[in-house]
Protein backbone atom coordinates (compact mmCIF):
# COMPACT_ATOMS: atom_id res chain seq x y z
CA UNK A 1 0.00 0.00 0.00
CA UNK A 2 1.45 3.34 -1.11
CA UNK A 3 0.58 6.43 0.91
CA UNK A 4 1.30 10.00 -0.16
CA UNK A 5 2.07 12.25 2.81
CA UNK A 6 1.83 16.04 3.08
CA UNK A 7 3.44 18.15 5.83
CA UNK A 8 3.14 21.95 6.08
CA UNK A 9 2.94 22.59 9.83
CA UNK A 10 5.71 25.18 10.03
CA UNK A 11 8.30 26.33 7.48
CA UNK A 12 8.91 23.21 5.42
CA UNK A 13 6.67 22.25 2.51
CA UNK A 14 7.06 18.49 2.29
CA UNK A 15 5.60 15.51 0.49
CA UNK A 16 6.65 11.86 0.50
CA UNK A 17 5.54 8.45 -0.65
CA UNK A 18 5.96 5.54 1.76
CA UNK A 19 5.02 1.92 1.12
CA UNK A 20 3.41 -0.24 3.82
CA UNK A 21 4.40 2.17 6.59
CA UNK A 22 8.16 1.67 6.33
CA UNK A 23 9.75 1.91 2.90
CA UNK A 24 10.42 5.46 1.72
CA UNK A 25 9.98 5.83 -2.05
CA UNK A 26 10.44 9.59 -2.11
CA UNK A 27 10.92 12.31 0.49
CA UNK A 28 10.76 15.84 -0.88
CA UNK A 29 11.29 18.90 1.29
CA UNK A 30 11.19 22.54 0.19
CA UNK A 31 12.88 24.45 2.98
CA UNK A 32 11.94 28.08 3.73
CA UNK A 33 15.06 28.79 5.80
CA UNK A 34 16.36 31.41 3.34
CA UNK A 35 13.01 33.18 3.42
CA UNK A 36 12.81 33.51 7.22
CA UNK A 37 16.47 33.88 8.15
CA UNK A 38 16.61 37.71 7.71
CA UNK A 39 13.93 37.91 10.44
CA UNK A 40 15.69 35.55 12.86
CA UNK A 41 12.64 33.26 13.05
CA UNK A 42 9.61 31.98 11.17
CA UNK A 43 7.21 34.70 9.96
CA UNK A 44 3.81 32.93 9.86
CA UNK A 45 2.31 34.99 7.02
CA UNK A 46 5.36 34.43 4.79
CA UNK A 47 5.35 30.73 5.65
CA UNK A 48 1.75 30.14 4.59
CA UNK A 49 2.20 32.12 1.39
CA UNK A 50 5.32 30.10 0.50
CA UNK A 51 3.46 26.82 1.20
CA UNK A 52 0.75 27.85 -1.30
CA UNK A 53 3.39 28.61 -3.92
CA UNK A 54 5.24 25.33 -3.46
CA UNK A 55 2.73 22.64 -2.50
CA UNK A 56 1.85 21.55 -6.07
CA UNK A 57 5.53 21.50 -7.13
CA UNK A 58 6.52 19.48 -4.06
CA UNK A 59 3.74 16.86 -4.38
CA UNK A 60 4.47 16.55 -8.08
CA UNK A 61 8.18 16.06 -7.32
CA UNK A 62 7.35 13.37 -4.72
CA UNK A 63 5.46 11.40 -7.39
CA UNK A 64 8.19 11.94 -10.00
CA UNK A 65 11.07 10.99 -7.65
CA UNK A 66 9.25 7.79 -6.71
CA UNK A 67 8.39 7.15 -10.36
CA UNK A 68 4.80 6.58 -9.32
CA UNK A 69 1.59 7.66 -11.03
CA UNK A 70 -1.14 9.26 -8.91
CA UNK A 71 -3.42 6.31 -9.76
CA UNK A 72 -1.04 3.99 -7.91
CA UNK A 73 -1.47 5.94 -4.65
CA UNK A 74 -3.78 4.15 -2.17
CA UNK A 75 -4.30 6.92 0.40
CA UNK A 76 -3.39 10.50 1.30
CA UNK A 77 -2.04 11.48 4.75
CA UNK A 78 -1.77 15.04 5.99
CA UNK A 79 -0.51 16.81 9.13
CA UNK A 80 -3.58 18.05 11.01
CA UNK A 81 -1.69 19.86 13.82
CA UNK A 82 -0.17 21.19 15.99
CA UNK A 83 1.59 24.02 14.19
CA UNK A 84 1.04 27.41 12.59
CA UNK A 85 -2.60 27.61 11.62
CA UNK A 86 -2.03 29.36 8.26
CA UNK A 87 0.63 26.83 7.31
CA UNK A 88 -1.39 23.79 8.39
CA UNK A 89 -4.39 25.09 6.47
CA UNK A 90 -2.52 24.91 3.15
CA UNK A 91 -1.60 21.23 3.62
CA UNK A 92 -4.99 20.16 4.94
CA UNK A 93 -6.96 21.94 2.18
CA UNK A 94 -4.60 20.58 -0.48
CA UNK A 95 -4.88 17.10 1.00
CA UNK A 96 -8.68 17.33 0.95
CA UNK A 97 -8.62 18.52 -2.65
CA UNK A 98 -6.49 15.67 -4.00
CA UNK A 99 -8.33 13.16 -1.83
CA UNK A 100 -11.60 14.28 -3.46
CA UNK A 101 -10.35 14.55 -7.03
CA UNK A 102 -8.17 11.41 -6.99
CA UNK A 103 -10.87 9.51 -5.04
CA UNK A 104 -8.43 8.36 -2.33
CA UNK A 105 -9.11 8.16 1.43
CA UNK A 106 -7.59 10.92 3.57
CA UNK A 107 -5.93 10.33 6.98
CA UNK A 108 -5.13 13.24 9.34
CA UNK A 109 -1.93 12.77 11.37
CA UNK A 110 -0.57 14.41 14.53
CA UNK A 111 2.75 16.15 13.80
CA UNK A 112 4.51 14.95 16.98
CA UNK A 113 3.20 11.41 16.51
CA UNK A 114 4.80 11.62 13.07
CA UNK A 115 8.18 12.63 14.54
CA UNK A 116 7.93 9.76 17.06
CA UNK A 117 7.40 7.33 14.17
CA UNK A 118 10.59 8.33 12.26
CA UNK A 119 12.92 5.67 13.79
CA UNK A 120 10.77 3.00 12.11
CA UNK A 121 11.20 4.37 8.59
CA UNK A 122 13.49 2.48 6.26
CA UNK A 123 15.87 4.59 4.28
CA UNK A 124 17.82 1.46 3.36
CA UNK A 125 17.13 1.75 -0.37
CA UNK A 126 17.23 5.49 -0.38
CA UNK A 127 19.97 8.01 -0.92
CA UNK A 128 19.77 11.69 -0.18
CA UNK A 129 19.61 13.91 -3.24
CA UNK A 130 19.59 17.67 -3.11
CA UNK A 131 18.37 19.49 -6.16
CA UNK A 132 17.89 23.15 -6.78
CA UNK A 133 14.51 23.58 -8.40
CA UNK A 134 13.16 26.89 -9.61
CA UNK A 135 9.93 27.59 -7.78
CA UNK A 136 6.93 29.68 -8.72
CA UNK A 137 7.87 32.06 -5.94
CA UNK A 138 9.88 34.21 -8.40
CA UNK A 139 6.67 35.67 -9.73
CA UNK A 140 5.45 36.54 -6.24
CA UNK A 141 8.54 38.72 -5.79
CA UNK A 142 9.26 37.61 -2.23
CA UNK A 143 12.98 37.61 -2.78
CA UNK A 144 13.21 33.85 -3.10
CA UNK A 145 14.07 32.28 -6.40
CA UNK A 146 14.98 28.77 -5.41
CA UNK A 147 13.25 25.98 -3.56
CA UNK A 148 15.63 23.34 -2.28
CA UNK A 149 14.36 19.83 -2.57
CA UNK A 150 15.86 17.06 -0.52
CA UNK A 151 14.78 13.91 -2.21
CA UNK A 152 15.18 10.31 -1.17
CA UNK A 153 14.94 7.97 -4.12
CA UNK A 154 15.64 4.32 -4.76
CA UNK A 155 19.36 3.87 -4.88
CA UNK A 156 22.23 2.32 -2.97
CA UNK A 157 22.20 1.47 0.69
CA UNK A 158 22.49 4.20 3.29
CA UNK A 159 23.20 3.45 6.94
CA UNK A 160 20.51 4.62 9.36
CA UNK A 161 18.98 3.72 12.70
CA UNK A 162 16.38 1.67 10.82
CA UNK A 163 19.01 -1.06 10.48
CA UNK A 164 18.24 -1.86 14.15
CA UNK A 165 14.71 -2.58 15.30
CA UNK A 166 12.93 -0.27 17.70
CA UNK A 167 10.11 -1.95 19.60
CA UNK A 168 7.15 -0.82 21.70
CA UNK A 169 6.93 0.40 24.39
CA UNK A 170 9.68 2.98 24.10
CA UNK A 171 10.53 6.37 25.54
CA UNK A 172 10.66 9.13 22.91
CA UNK A 173 12.48 12.39 23.50
CA UNK A 174 10.91 14.95 21.14
CA UNK A 175 13.20 17.95 20.68
CA UNK A 176 12.41 20.56 18.06
CA UNK A 177 11.89 24.28 17.63
CA UNK A 178 8.45 24.07 19.22
CA UNK A 179 8.63 21.01 21.49
CA UNK A 180 10.71 19.40 24.21
CA UNK A 181 8.91 16.48 25.73
CA UNK A 182 9.33 12.93 26.92
CA UNK A 183 6.67 10.58 25.64
CA UNK A 184 6.00 7.01 26.63
CA UNK A 185 4.89 5.38 23.38
CA UNK A 186 2.89 2.25 24.26
CA UNK A 187 1.93 1.32 20.67
CA UNK A 188 1.57 3.13 17.30
CA UNK A 189 -1.39 5.25 18.37
CA UNK A 190 -1.11 5.23 22.18
CA UNK A 191 0.97 8.02 23.70
CA UNK A 192 1.51 9.20 27.26
CA UNK A 193 3.28 12.52 27.80
CA UNK A 194 5.42 12.12 30.92
CA UNK A 195 7.48 15.32 30.70
CA UNK A 196 7.39 18.68 28.96
CA UNK A 197 9.20 22.00 28.92
CA UNK A 198 7.84 24.69 31.25
CA UNK A 199 9.01 27.45 28.92
CA UNK A 200 11.26 27.42 25.83
CA UNK A 201 11.76 24.34 23.67
CA UNK A 202 15.35 23.12 23.24
CA UNK A 203 15.49 24.23 19.58
CA UNK A 204 14.02 27.60 20.54
CA UNK A 205 16.83 28.02 23.12
CA UNK A 206 19.42 27.23 20.41
CA UNK A 207 17.82 29.76 18.05
CA UNK A 208 17.61 32.49 20.74
CA UNK A 209 21.19 31.98 21.99
CA UNK A 210 22.52 32.06 18.41
CA UNK A 211 20.54 35.26 17.83
CA UNK A 212 21.94 36.97 20.92
CA UNK A 213 25.45 36.00 19.82
CA UNK A 214 24.69 37.47 16.38
CA UNK A 215 25.25 34.12 14.65
CA UNK A 216 22.18 33.80 12.39
CA UNK A 217 19.17 31.52 11.97
CA UNK A 218 18.49 28.67 12.55
CA UNK A 219 20.82 28.63 15.53
CA UNK A 220 21.00 24.86 16.15
CA UNK A 221 23.33 23.82 13.32
CA UNK A 222 25.55 26.93 13.78
CA UNK A 223 26.04 26.41 17.54
CA UNK A 224 26.45 22.65 17.04
CA UNK A 225 29.40 23.27 14.69
CA UNK A 226 31.02 25.88 16.95
CA UNK A 227 30.48 23.64 19.99
CA UNK A 228 32.44 20.82 18.36
CA UNK A 229 35.54 23.04 18.46
CA UNK A 230 35.09 24.41 22.01
CA UNK A 231 35.56 23.35 25.63
CA UNK A 232 32.26 22.22 27.22
CA UNK A 233 33.66 22.87 30.71
CA UNK A 234 34.88 26.41 30.02
CA UNK A 235 31.78 28.13 31.48
CA UNK A 236 29.51 26.55 34.07
CA UNK A 237 26.01 27.32 32.78
CA UNK A 238 23.08 26.02 34.91
CA UNK A 239 21.28 22.70 34.35
CA UNK A 240 17.72 23.84 35.21
CA UNK A 241 15.46 21.34 37.05
CA UNK A 242 18.30 18.82 37.31
CA UNK A 243 17.31 18.08 40.91
CA UNK A 244 13.55 17.85 40.36
CA UNK A 245 11.99 14.42 40.58
CA UNK A 246 9.91 14.78 37.42
CA UNK A 247 10.64 14.49 33.71
CA UNK A 248 10.13 18.15 32.82
CA UNK A 249 12.54 20.62 31.23
CA UNK A 250 13.22 24.35 31.40
CA UNK A 251 15.52 26.23 29.01
CA UNK A 252 14.55 29.84 29.54
CA UNK A 253 16.85 30.30 32.60
CA UNK A 254 19.78 28.79 30.70
CA UNK A 255 19.20 31.24 27.83
CA UNK A 256 19.10 34.12 30.36
CA UNK A 257 22.41 32.93 31.88
CA UNK A 258 24.07 33.03 28.47
CA UNK A 259 22.56 36.50 27.93
CA UNK A 260 23.93 37.73 31.28
CA UNK A 261 27.35 36.27 30.54
CA UNK A 262 27.43 38.04 27.17
CA UNK A 263 26.32 41.35 28.76
CA UNK A 264 28.99 41.05 31.43
CA UNK A 265 31.83 40.44 28.99
CA UNK A 266 30.61 42.42 25.96
CA UNK A 267 29.50 40.88 22.67
CA UNK A 268 32.07 42.67 20.53
CA UNK A 269 34.95 41.44 22.72
CA UNK A 270 33.60 37.87 22.63
CA UNK A 271 33.19 37.95 18.84
CA UNK A 272 36.82 39.07 18.40
CA UNK A 273 37.91 35.70 19.81
CA UNK A 274 36.93 32.56 17.92
CA UNK A 275 37.93 30.41 20.93
CA UNK A 276 35.69 32.36 23.27
CA UNK A 277 32.72 31.89 20.93
CA UNK A 278 33.37 28.16 20.56
CA UNK A 279 33.71 27.80 24.37
CA UNK A 280 30.39 29.58 24.98
CA UNK A 281 28.72 27.36 22.34
CA UNK A 282 30.22 24.16 23.78
CA UNK A 283 29.31 25.12 27.37
CA UNK A 284 25.73 26.03 26.39
CA UNK A 285 25.37 22.83 24.39
CA UNK A 286 26.71 20.74 27.28
CA UNK A 287 24.04 22.23 29.57
CA UNK A 288 21.26 21.42 27.05
CA UNK A 289 22.50 17.86 26.49
CA UNK A 290 22.90 17.21 30.24
CA UNK A 291 19.35 18.44 30.92
CA UNK A 292 17.80 16.39 28.12
CA UNK A 293 19.64 13.17 28.84
CA UNK A 294 19.39 13.31 32.62
CA UNK A 295 15.57 13.43 32.45
CA UNK A 296 15.53 10.77 29.74
CA UNK A 297 17.66 8.50 31.92
CA UNK A 298 15.32 9.05 34.89
CA UNK A 299 12.31 8.18 32.72
CA UNK A 300 13.91 5.01 31.37
CA UNK A 301 14.72 3.88 34.93
CA UNK A 302 11.35 4.76 36.49
CA UNK A 303 9.25 3.24 33.68
CA UNK A 304 11.68 0.31 33.21
CA UNK A 305 11.72 0.77 29.43
CA UNK A 306 14.77 -0.38 27.49
CA UNK A 307 14.33 1.32 24.10
CA UNK A 308 14.91 5.04 23.70
CA UNK A 309 14.42 7.28 20.65
CA UNK A 310 15.36 10.91 20.00
CA UNK A 311 13.35 12.72 17.31
CA UNK A 312 12.78 16.26 16.00
CA UNK A 313 15.14 18.88 14.56
CA UNK A 314 17.46 19.04 17.62
CA UNK A 315 18.08 15.28 17.20
CA UNK A 316 20.38 16.36 14.31
CA UNK A 317 22.76 17.69 16.98
CA UNK A 318 26.06 15.84 16.74
CA UNK A 319 26.93 16.30 20.41
CA UNK A 320 23.51 15.05 21.56
CA UNK A 321 23.64 12.01 19.26
CA UNK A 322 27.13 11.03 20.43
CA UNK A 323 26.36 11.45 24.13
CA UNK A 324 23.02 9.60 23.91
CA UNK A 325 24.62 6.62 22.17
CA UNK A 326 27.40 6.60 24.79
CA UNK A 327 25.01 6.73 27.79
CA UNK A 328 22.16 4.51 26.59
CA UNK A 329 24.07 2.14 24.31
CA UNK A 330 24.08 1.84 20.52
CA UNK A 331 21.70 -1.13 20.47
CA UNK A 332 19.02 0.56 22.59
CA UNK A 333 19.17 4.10 21.23
CA UNK A 334 17.33 5.06 18.04
CA UNK A 335 18.03 8.37 16.32
CA UNK A 336 16.87 8.75 12.71
CA UNK A 337 19.17 10.07 9.98
CA UNK A 338 19.18 13.91 10.06
CA UNK A 339 16.92 14.25 6.99
CA UNK A 340 14.20 12.46 8.99
CA UNK A 341 14.81 14.49 12.18
CA UNK A 342 13.69 17.82 10.72
CA UNK A 343 10.14 18.23 9.44
CA UNK A 344 9.28 15.83 6.62
CA UNK A 345 6.26 14.08 5.13
CA UNK A 346 7.67 10.52 5.18
CA UNK A 347 6.82 10.37 8.89
CA UNK A 348 3.23 11.41 8.11
CA UNK A 349 2.79 8.88 5.29
CA UNK A 350 4.49 6.13 7.33
CA UNK A 351 2.37 6.52 10.44
CA UNK A 352 -0.87 6.80 8.43
CA UNK A 353 -0.44 3.16 7.38
CA UNK A 354 -1.20 2.17 10.99
CA UNK A 355 -4.44 4.21 10.98
CA UNK A 356 -5.92 2.35 8.04
CA UNK A 357 -8.55 -0.08 9.26
CA UNK A 358 -8.25 1.37 12.80
CA UNK A 359 -9.93 4.74 12.24
CA UNK A 360 -12.28 5.90 9.48
CA UNK A 361 -10.83 8.25 6.85
CA UNK A 362 -11.59 11.97 7.22
CA UNK A 363 -14.34 13.70 5.31
CA UNK A 364 -14.35 17.10 3.61
CA UNK A 365 -15.24 18.85 6.91
CA UNK A 366 -11.70 18.21 8.22
CA UNK A 367 -10.14 21.36 9.76
CA UNK A 368 -6.51 21.97 10.68
CA UNK A 369 -5.83 22.43 14.42
CA UNK A 370 -3.07 24.70 15.72
CA UNK A 371 -3.33 23.11 19.19
CA UNK A 372 -3.76 19.38 19.09
CA UNK A 373 -3.10 17.12 22.04
CA UNK A 374 -1.05 13.96 21.54
CA UNK A 375 -2.65 12.08 24.39
Ligand code: KG4
Nearest residue numbers: 176177178203218220221313314317342343
Ligand atom coordinates in the same frame (compact mmCIF):
# COMPACT_ATOMS: atom_id res chain seq x y z
O1 KG4 B 1 11.69 19.62 13.95
P1 KG4 B 1 12.10 20.92 13.32
O2 KG4 B 1 12.64 20.88 11.92
O3 KG4 B 1 10.91 21.93 13.28
C1 KG4 B 1 9.99 22.05 14.31
O4 KG4 B 1 8.99 21.29 14.30
O5 KG4 B 1 10.26 22.91 15.18
O6 KG4 B 1 13.17 21.60 14.31
C2 KG4 B 1 13.76 22.84 14.06
C3 KG4 B 1 14.68 23.17 15.23
C4 KG4 B 1 15.29 24.58 15.16
O7 KG4 B 1 15.10 25.21 16.41
C5 KG4 B 1 16.77 24.31 14.88
O8 KG4 B 1 17.63 25.29 15.44
C6 KG4 B 1 16.96 22.96 15.56
O9 KG4 B 1 15.78 22.25 15.27
N1 KG4 B 1 18.13 22.25 15.03
C7 KG4 B 1 19.21 21.95 15.78
C8 KG4 B 1 20.15 21.35 14.91
N2 KG4 B 1 19.60 21.29 13.66
C9 KG4 B 1 18.35 21.85 13.76
N3 KG4 B 1 19.45 22.14 17.09
C10 KG4 B 1 20.65 21.75 17.58
N4 KG4 B 1 21.60 21.18 16.80
C11 KG4 B 1 21.40 20.96 15.47
N5 KG4 B 1 22.34 20.41 14.73
Ligand code: ZN
Nearest residue numbers: 115176342343
Ligand atom coordinates in the same frame (compact mmCIF):
# COMPACT_ATOMS: atom_id res chain seq x y z
ZN1 ZN C 1 8.48 19.16 13.76
